[in-house]
Structure formats: C-alpha cells, structure tokens
Amino acid sequence: MDxxxxxxxxxxxxxxxxxTVFRHFMLWFFAIIFLLPIIVLLTRSIMSPQDIYQxxxxxxxxxxxxxxxxEAFDAELLHYLGNTAIVxxxxxxxxxxxxxxxxxxxxxxxxxxxEVCFSILLMTIMIPSISMQIPLYVMYYHLGxxxxxxxxxxxxFFGGGAMQIFFMRQYLKGxxxxxxxxxxxxxxxxxVIMFRIMxxxxxxxxxxxxxxxxxxxxNDYGTSLIYIWNEKYYTLAVxxxxxxxxxxxxxxxxxxxxxxxxxxxxxxxxxFAVFQKQLINGIVTxxxxx
Amino acid sequence: xxxxxxxxxxxxxxAAAVAEKKLPKKKNRDWVGWxxxxxxxxxxxxxxxxxxxxxxxxxxxxxxxxxxPRNFGVHNYVNVFTNVILREKFFKSLWHTGVYLVYCIAxxxxxxxxxxxxxxxxxxxxxxxxxxxxxxxxxxxxxxxIVWADITDPLYGLANSLLxxxxxxxxxxxxxxxxxxxxxxxxxxxxLGSGMMLWIAQFQNIPEALYEAADxxxxxxxxxxxxxTIPMSTPTIFYCLINSIIQGLQVFxxxxxxxxxxxxxxxxxxxxxxxxxxxxxxxxxxxxSWMLFVVIAVITMIVYKRSKWVFYGxxx
Numbered sequence: 001m002d003x004x005x006x007x008x009x010x011x012x013x014x015x016x017x018x019x020t021v022f023r024h025f026m027l028w029f030f031a032i033i034f035l036l037p038i039i040v041l042l043t044r045s046i047m048s049p050q051d052i053y054q055x056x057x058x059x060x061x062x063x064x065x066x067x068x069x070x071e072a073f074d075a076e077l078l079h080y081l082g083n084t085a086i087v088x089x090x091x092x093x094x095x096x097x098x099x100x101x102x103x104x105x106x107x108x109x110x111x112x113x114x115e116v117c118f119s120i121l122l123m124t125i126m127i128p129s130i131s132m133q134i135p136l137y138v139m140y141y142h143l144g145x146x147x148x149x150x151x152x153x154x155x156x157f158f159g160g161g162a163m164q165i166f167f168m169r170q171y172l173k174g175x176x177x178x179x180x181x182x183x184x185x186x187x188x189x190x191x192v193i194m195f196r197i198m199x200x201x202x203x204x205x206x207x208x209x210x211x212x213x214x215x216x217x218x219n220d221y222g223t224s225l226i227y228i229w230n231e232k233y234y235t236l237a238v239x240x241x242x243x244x245x246x247x248x249x250x251x252x253x254x255x256x257x258x259x260x261x262x263x264x265x266x267x268x269x270x271x272f273a274v275f276q277k278q279l280i281n282g283i284v285t286x287x288x289x290x
Numbered sequence: 291x292x293x294x295x296x297x298x299x300x301x302x303x304x305a306a307a308v309a310e311k312k313l314p315k316k317k318n319r320d321w322v323g324w325x326x327x328x329x330x331x332x333x334x335x336x337x338x339x340x341x342x343x344x345x346x347x348x349x350x351x352x353x354x355x356x357x358x359p360r361n362f363g364v365h366n367y368v369n370v371f372t373n374v375i376l377r378e379k380f381f382k383s384l385w386h387t388g389v390y391l392v393y394c395i396a397x398x399x400x401x402x403x404x405x406x407x408x409x410x411x412x413x414x415x416x417x418x419x420x421x422x423x424x425x426x427x428x429x430x431x432x433x434x435x436i437v438w439a440d441i442t443d444p445l446y447g448l449a450n451s452l453l454x455x456x457x458x459x460x461x462x463x464x465x466x467x468x469x470x471x472x473x474x475x476x477x478x479x480x481x482l483g484s485g486m487m488l489w490i491a492q493f494q495n496i497p498e499a500l501y502e503a504a505d506x507x508x509x510x511x512x513x514x515x516x517x518x519t520i521p522m523s524t525p526t527i528f529y530c531l532i533n534s535i536i537q538g539l540q541v542f543x544x545x546x547x548x549x550x551x552x553x554x555x556x557x558x559x560x561x562x563x564x565x566x567x568x569x570x571x572x573x574x575x576x577x578x579s580w581m582l583f584v585v586i587a588v589i590t591m592i593v594y595k596r597s598k599w600v601f602y603g604x605x606x
Contacts, residue, residue: 023413030408031422037437037480038425040448044440057451102330111323117331124338128540128586130560131579134572135344136337141355158333165330190322219430221546226567237432241546245435254440261433272428276421280487 041265045069045258052254068259077260080239083149084218087235090153091217095160096209102159103168104198108180109190118169124162137226151227152217152235164209171205172198208282211275218268236264342583349576359573366577376574382554383562386471387539390558393475394538399530402485407515409486410493420490424483435546438477439464464548467555474544474556485530492526493519521601528600532593539586 032039044052048065051058105111106118140151159165179201183193199206221237228238243249244257272279349366351359370380409420426434441448442463450460463473500518509517520527542564543556550557550565557565559582566575 020413023411027409027413027419031419034423034426034480034483037429037434037441040441041429041433041437053446057446057448059448098329098333102327105323105326109323109326111320113320114323114327117327120339121330121334124334126536126587126590127338127342128536128560128579128582130540130563131345131583132338132341133563134348134567134576134579135341137567138344138348138355138572139341155333155337157329158337159330160333162334190326194326215428219432221431222542226564237430240432240436245432245439245546247549257436257440261436264430265433268428268430280417280421280424 041258041261045255045262047255049253049255065255068253068255069263071253071256072260072263076239076243077236077263080234080236083233083239084236087149087152088214088217091156091160092210092214094156095164095213096206098157098159099164099168099209100199100202100206101194102165103172104194106165107169107172108175108177108198121162121165125166133226140227146227147230147233149228149233149235152220152223160213164213168202168205168209172202175201204278207275208278211271211279212282214271215268240264345576346580348572349580351573353572353576354570355572356570361573366573369574370577370581379554379557379562380578383557383559386543386555386557387541387559389471390475390541390543391535391538393478394534394541395531397475398478398482398485399527399534401479402482403489405482406486406489406493407519410490420487424487426480427483432546434480435544438544439547442473442477464544464556465552467551467553470548470551470555477544488526488530489523492523496522524600528597532590535589535593536586539582539589 043060045068046064046066047058047061048063048067051062051065106114106121136151137146140146145151145154155161175198179197180193183197188196219237221235221241224235224238225241228234231239231242234242240260244252244260348359350362350364352361352365353359370376405423409416409423413419429437440446442450444450444460444462444465447463449463454460461473462469464470496519500522501514504514504518540560541558542560543551543558545556545561545564548556550561559578563575563578563582566572566578
C-alpha cells in the first residue's frame with residue numbers, strides 16, 4: 001500500500017515539476033522575444049561592421065570589437081549629453097516642487113474658487129499637446145527663445161502639466177489633516193507646513209514624479225525637434241537623430257550607432273535599477289483612479 | 291498620457307474632505323491658497339488656454355510666423371477638403387490614424403490583456419519576468435529607432451536575414467508603401483508591456499474570496515475569467531479605452547525612422563500637423579489641430595456618457 005502511495009506521490013511530484021519547467025520555458029521564450037531589441041542593441045554594439053553587414057548577418061559577434069564605443073563616445077555626444085543634463089535636471093527639480101505646491105493648495109487649503117480652478121485644470125488634460133504647439137512656437141519665436149534650451153525648461157516652473165498635479169493632489173488628500181492642525185497650533189505657517197511636514201510625508205509621490213519627469217524629459221524628442229535647429233543646442237535625442245537617422249545623415253557604421261544607443265540607454269537603466277520598485281508600484285496604482 | 295503615479299484616495303481622503311469643511315473659518319485666508327496654486331494656474335493660462343485661443347485665431351488666417359497673419363477667413367478649413375493635394379493628405383492621414391486607433395483598442399488592448407493573464411500565474415520569480423517584459427517600453431525612442439531601423443533594413447537587416455534563413459521571402463518593411471503601416475503595427479507589439487502592467491495591477495485588486503467562492507461552486511477557469519476577472523476589470527478597461535483613444539488619435543508614428551514613410555504611407559494626423567508646422571503653414575496646421583481637438587473631445591465625451599458598464603465596486 002505504502003509503496004503504491006509513494007510511487008503515486010512521486011509521479012505527481014514529477015508531473016508538477018514538468019509543468020513548472022514548461023511554464024518557465026514559455027516565460028523565458030516570450031521574454032527573449034520581448035527583449036530582442038535590447039539584445040540586438042547590446043550584441044551589435046560589440047560587433048565589427050564586417051560581421052554586421054555580412055549577408056546573411058550573424059546573430060552574435062564572432063569576435064568582440066569595442067571600437068564602436070570609442071567612436072561613438074566623442075565630443076559631440078558629450079556636448080549633447082550636457083544639454084540634456086541641463087534640461088533634465090531643471091525639469092526634475094522644479095516640476096515636482098511646483099507641482100507639490102499646487103497640489104498642496106488644491107488638496108489641503110480652503111479658498112474661494114478652488115473647485116473652479118481645479119476643474120479648469122482637469123479640462124486641460126484632454127487638449128492634445130500638438131494643438132498648443134504652434135501658438136507656443138510663435139510665442140517663443142517672438143520672445144527670441146526658439147533655438148535655445150529655454151522652451152524645454154520654462155514649463156517646469158509652472159507645474160509641468162495637469163496630470164502630475166492631479167495625481168499628487170490625490171496622494172496628498174490621503175494625508176490626515178490632524179498632522180497639519182497640530183503644526184498650526186504649534187505656530188507653523190503655510191510655508192513651514194509645506195516644506196517641513198508635507199514634503200517629507202509626500203516623499204514617495206514626489207520621488208515618483210521626479211523619476212517620471214526624468215524619464216519623460218530624457219526620452220522626449222518631439223519638443224526638441226520643433227524648437228531646436230542649431231547644433232549647439234541639440235539634446236541627446238535630436239542629436240543622435242540628426243546624426244544617424246534623419247534623411248541626409250551620413251552613413252555611419254551600424255556598430256557605432258548601436259554603441260551610441262547603448263550609451264544613451266545607460267542613464268535610464270541606472271534610474272530604473274534604483275527606482276524600479278517605486279516605478280512598478282506607480283504604474284500599478286495609477287490605473288485605479290481614473 | 292503616460293502616467294505612472296502613486297495615488298491613495300480612499301475613505302481617508304473623503305473623510306479628510308469632510309473634516310476640512312468643519313474647520314472653523316477665521317479671517318480671510320484665501321490668499322494662501324491663491325499663492326500656492328498661482329504658478330500652476332498661470333502656467334495653464336500661458337501654456338494651455340492662451341495657445342488654444344491663439345490657435346483658433348491663427349486657423350482663420352494665413353500665417354508664416356515671420357510676417358503678421360493675413361488673409362482672414364475660413365479658407366484653411368475649406369482648402370483641406372477642396373485642394374486636391376491637401377485633401378489627399380488629409381484623408382490619408384485620417385485613414386492611417388483610424389487604422390492605428392482600431393489596432394490600439396482591439397489588438398493592443400486584447401493582446402496586452404492576454405499577456406497579463408499569462409504573467410499572472412503563480413510561478414516563482416514572476417515579478418522578474420514582468421520587468422523583463424516591461425523593459426522594451428523603457429528603451430528611449432531614439433535608441434529603439436536606431437535598433438529597429440537597422441533590424442528592418444531591407445538589404446542588410448537582421449529580420450530579413452532570419453526570414454531568408456528560414457526559407458521565406460524578404461519583407462520590404464518600411465521601404466515599401468504597402469508594408470510600412472503593417473510593419474509599424476507589428477513592431478508596436480513590443481510596447482505591450484505598459485498595458486500589461488495596468489491589467490496585472492487590476493487583477494491584484496480583485497478579492498481572492500470571489501475566486502474561492504467560484505471554486506466551491508465548481509466554476510472552471512474560463513467561467514472565472516468571464517464572470518469574475520473581466521467584469522471586475524471594467525475600471526481598467528475603461529481607463530485603457532479612454533487612454534487608447536486620446537493617445538491613439540495623437541499617434542506620431544515612427545517619424546524618427548522614416549519620417550512620413552514612403553509615399554506618405556505613415557502620414558498620421560499629428561504627423562501632418564507637424565509637417566505643416568515645419569513648413570511654416572501655421573494657419574493650416576492650426577486648423578488641422580483644432581479638428582483633432584474636436585474629434586478627441588467628441589469621442590471621449592461619447593465614451594464617458596456610455597460608461598454605465600463600468601463597475602467601480604459595491605460601495606459607490
């Protein structure tokens with residue numbers, strides 16, 4: 001009896017093990033398909049041009065060739081990186097701050113006209129960004145700010161978009177009022193409450209906003225494509241576009257392009273590695289509250 | 291509208307709102323709130339309201355930025371439908387955008403849902419798998435443009451090399467007007483990860499008790515999927531629907547790879563606006579962008595009005 005039971009249990013164990021292995025196999029199979037662009041980006045950046053242009057082309061490098069990195073990492077790339085760094089850091093610092101200020105006003109301060117202002121704010125979410133692009137361009141043109149980095153940064157001082165403010169307000173609403181009232185009794189004014197009490201309490205949402213702004217600004221090419229013509233002000237995205245992809249761009253060996261792509265990806269990888277948890281949790285909760 | 295933000299509005303938030311109203315009213319302290327929201331409201335005035343007004347104004351003029359607007363009238367709106375070239379471009383862009391929108395909602399939505407079901411199994415290391423599937427979304431657009439432009443190169447590309455090795459015919463990808471749009475739609479599948487994450491979040495919000503009850507009743511996996519998972523996911527379905535409409539109508543296409551595509555085969559509504567803007571046809575570009583705005587507003591409104599099927603939980 002026991003022997004039969006034991007064998008049965010063993011069979012079940014094996015079957016369950018086989019199912020698990022099959023599941024992992026399928027998961028890895030599709031994961032590799034999804035990761036294909038990243039894998040190709042990495043492997044081709046260390047291939048020699050001969051290997052890349054061979055017909056039929058190779059999947060993996062025959063011998064490693066890091067010359068692409070040496071060529072891609074030139075003064076131009078550093079220059080573009082510098083411009084991107086300016087734009088991204090200004091946005092990443094000032095959008096969360098101005099956003100927090102506004103969200104705090106909407107969430108925790110009572111004043112006349114609050115609801116009206118808030119509904120105006122919400123309505124702007126629906127306006128497609130391209131619809132406002134042209135008058136903004138005209139405005140910057142007449143201010144003499146086209147062909148500079150300003151159009152990419154000025155918005156940061158004004159809250160940087162309704163969506164961010166909306167989500168931050170929702171978060172702040174969840175912070176109990178009693179904390180603020182206690183501070184008020186202790187004689188704190190609004191500025192003190194905001195920076196000494198709200199900022200630490202809202203840290204998760206502020207960090208998340210900052211990370212999102214960083215990623216968004218780092219990746220953005222549309223705005224730069226519109227405002228920047230002078231090579232002096234190219235950001236990474238448009239810089240690489242004009243260098244490698246735009247019609248009329250020079251024919252540059254693919255391994256150099258790929259190496260540049262890897263270099264551009266690195267800061268994002270670093271950010272994602274550090275803030276992975278917040279980002280995933282952020283996506284997880286954002287869908288719930290629309 | 292790529293929002294990834296943490297939100298915690300719940301009963302506590304409502305309670306706080308109620309408590310706030312009970313606060314004793316002191317002297318006029320309205321200015322505190324006004325000062326706090328001033329920068330943002332100013333921003334909305336400068337960067338949203340004013341541009342929309344000006345855009346409407348420019349759409350009734352001929353304007354090239356350098357010289358002042360002239361030629362007042364509705365000619366931009368009329369020309370879009372009467373001028374042969376403009377009309378062709380307009381309807382082409384409308385058709386492509388429509389195809390993309392349907393793809394976004396039907397194929398993108400369904401496949402990301404299936405993917406989410408696939409990644410919702412109880413397997414060790416699942417969160418790692420989810421990150422792997424999500425990673426391509428994080429690839430900077432210019433990087434993915436470099437990668438895909440090279441992979442889909444009709445002569446030297448990796449894709450054709452693989453196809454030929456499998457004994458299939460070479461595919462022209464972005465180089466042929468007939469295959470450019472399908473290519474873009476297929477490559478769009480690598481972005482399914484963003485939708486998937488939303489679905490998984492929604493699945494985790496469904497109380498386990500419902501499934502346990504169904505198990506006791508003897509329901510199978512398919513019944514559970516259609517009677518529990520899908521009805522309980524309606525808020526996310528609705529959110530994705532609205533998002534797909536707003537985002538899908540604003541699709542810019544793989545402009546970094548091929549511009550508007552061979553023979554305008556990847557000319558989308560927004561691309562059309564951008565190209566007119568680039569060529570300093572500001573009046574026409576503004577007219578087109580107002581049309582887009584109206585279309586988005588009307589469709590969104592209709593979807594909102596017909597949203598009775600969305601189930602937000604018992605308590606609301």
